[in-house]
Amino acid sequence: MCLLLGEPGWQRLDTELRDAQLVSSVLLVLEGDRTLIHLSRAGRLSAAESQIAFDRLVAGLDSFTLRDVTLDLCESRVMPLVSTPRSLDLVHLRTASWFHREQPLTRFVSLDAAQNQAARELGLPV
Numbered sequence: 001m002c003l004l005l006g007e008p009g010w011q012r013l014d015t016e017l018r019d020a021q022l023v024s025s026v027l028l029v030l031e032g033d034r035t036l037i038h039l040s041r042a043g044r045l046s047a048a049e050s051q052i053a054f055d056r057l058v059a060g061l062d063s064f065t066l067r068d069v070t071l072d073l074c075e076s077r078v079m080p081l082v083s084t085p086r087s088l089d090l091v092h093l094r095t096a097s098w099f100h101r102e103q104p105l106t107r108f109v110s111l112d113a114a115q116n117q118a119a120r121e122l123g124l125p126v
Contacts, residue, residue, distance in 0.1 A: 025095040080121035
C-alpha cells in the first residue's frame with residue numbers, strides 16, 4: 001500500500017523491490033481492496049484517486065506469485081516462538097514460510113514492526 005499510494009518511504013521500497021521476485025498470499029488482493037475502499041469512504045482519497053489506485057493494484061498483481069489460502073496452510077503449525085499474530089497476519093507469515101521452504105526468500109517485507117518481529121521468530125529474512 002505504501003508503494004501504491006506514494007506514502008513516505010515508497011521510493012526506497014520501489015528501489016529495493018524493483019527487480020525482486022515478489023510472492024504473497026491472495027489476501028494481498030482482499031486487503032488492498034479493503035484499504036482503498038476504507039480510504040475512499042473516509043475521504044482520504046477522491047473518487048479519481050481511488051480509481052487510479054484500484055487500477056494500479058490490479059495491474060501490479062501481475063508482478064506477484066500469489067498463493068491461495070488453503071486448508072493445509074490453515075492447518076499448518078507454523079507459529080512464531082513468542083508473538084501471537086492476528087489471524088490474517090498469520091496467513092501472510094505462513095505463506096512466506098511456505099514460499100521460503102520452496103525457495104529461500106531474500107527478504108520478508110512489511111512496514112509493521114510486530115509483523116517483522118514475528119517473521120524474525122520464524123527465521124525469515126527481514
